[in-house]
Amino acid sequence: MSAPNKSYDPVEVEALKPEEIDRAREAALGAIAAAGDLDALREVRTAHAGDRSPLALANREIGALPPQAKAEAGKRVGQARGAVNKALKTRQEELEAERDERVLVEEAVDVTLPHDRVPAGARHPLTTLSERIEDIFTAMGYEVAEGPEVEAEWLNFDALNIAPDHPARTTHDTFFVADPAGTGKNAGADSGVVLRTHTSPVQIRSMLDREPPIYVICPGRVYRTDELDATHTPVFTQVELLAIDEGLTMADLKGTLDHMVSSLFGEGMHTRLRPNYFPFTEPSAEMDMVCYVCRGESVGNPDRPCRTCSSEGWIELGGCGVVNPRVLVAAGIDPEKYSGFAFGFGIERLLMFRHNVEDMRDMIEGDVRFTRAFGMEI
Structure with a gap:
């Protein structure tokens, strides 16, 4: 080496x-x-x-x-x-x-420029009003119930005692997603599928899922084939209430309605019931509330006309009544033991009353100048 x-x-x-x-x-x-x-x-x-x-x-x-x-x-x-x-x-x-x-x-920033050049937004008044109504009834012990907007035709019509030949079940009034009995391209097996025309299917679902006593409030969007104009829209917000218990009567319904309008419009407000017909309630009634502007003082008083109620003293709010026994049977509830009441109305219409909104299109156009006027009210 x-x-x-x-x-x-x-x-x-x-x-x-x-x-x-x-x-x-x-x-x-x-x-x-x-x-x-x-x-x-x-x-x-x-x-x-x-x-x-x-x-x-x-x-x-x-x-x-x-x-x-x-x-x-x-x-x-x-x-x-x-x-x-x-x-x-x-x-x-x-x-x-x-x-x-x-x-x-x-990248210098001019701190002397206005800091609020982009205006702040606000909660939509329909959301605010809907939550306020929910608060009124949850304080009374009601539960908020929700359901799908695409609904089975049986829940939307049949279970509510709306017969197959009822005009509301035609394509002139209802948006169909799938044809009944599986005949259409996208049809269901046992029932047609629709965009719900009211939140009443949520009431049926609540009765199917719960044991009486049942106290629920059902807010949500619904769909009907209406033209969009100052007083109609094909998509709107509805709130319905259902109470099922032993011994409930129209008197309980009237007291509940009076409490609701006084909570929304102030002390001294009350309602009246006018006979009407709805397939899912019997007896049925249209509910009116006393005019929140003139409080009925414009009736027969030419010196004090009221534009809000056209000097009639009352404003139509929605429909109500005692739950039809057929609806209870469809939901598996014994009508001999239990009774109940229900009512429903459109929140857009209530918003127009409460805040003097003249055109329903303002509610859906998304203009911040409309929503900002309502602020962040809770």
């Missing part, structure tokens, strides 16, 4: 020659000085101080030298790499300072 070559001259290694080290150092310093931005400096750092840079490769050659030659070569390469790293640090600080100065000029 041969001994180490102690007479090995390091200058014979091309990468470690003093002139090569000096050339690599000067090339690096020149590239650093020429870097015009931080991205360019990053490329220079990789080329002249990275693992594959000339000085890094030269540093690797030191390990092959004899011991007495390593010190001088290491000192020469180390000084060159130190000068390059120092120049890189100095140039980076200079470029970062230039960048910060440029940002201060180019």
Whole structure:
């Protein structure tokens, strides 16, 4: 085995020659000085101080030298790499300072400009009013119930005692999603599928899912084939109430309605019931509330006419009545033991009454000038 070559001259290694080290150092310093931005400096750092840079490769050659030659070569390469790293640090600080100065000029913010140029929005009044009605009834012990907007025809009509030949079940009044009895392209197996025309299917679902006594309020969007005008819209918000218990009568219904209108419109408000017909209630009635503007004082008083109620003293609100026994049977409830009442009305119509909104289209156009007037009222 041969001994180490102690007479090995390091200058014979091309990468470690003093002139090569000096050339690599000067090339690096020149590239650093020429870097015009931080991205360019990053490329220079990789080329002249990275693992594959000339000085890094030269540093690797030191390990092959004899011991007495390593010190001088290491000192020469180390000084060159130190000068390059120092120049890189100095140039980076200079470029970062230039960048910060440029940002201060180019991205300056004029703090004297108005801060509220983009107006704040507001909660939609239909949402606010719907939640207020829910609060009134949840305080009375009612539960908020919800259901799907795409509903089975049986739940939307049949279970509510609305016969198959009823006009409301035609395409002139109802949006059909699937034909009944599976005859259409997207039909269901046992029932047609519709966009619900009222929130009454939620009442049926509540009776099917719960055991009496049942006290629920059912708000939600409903769909009918109405033309969009000042007083009609094909998509609107409805709220219905259902109470099922032993011994409930029309008197309980009347008291509940009076409490609702007095909570919404102030003390002294009350309702009246006019006989009417609905398939799902028997007896049925139209509910009117006393005019919240004139409180009935305009009736027969030409000196004090009222535009709100046309001097009739009453404003129609919606339909109500005692739950039809057929509806109870459809939901599996014994009509001999339990009775109940229900009512429903459109929240858009109530909003028009309560806030003197003249055009229903204002509620759906999304104009912030309309909603902002109602603010964030809770």
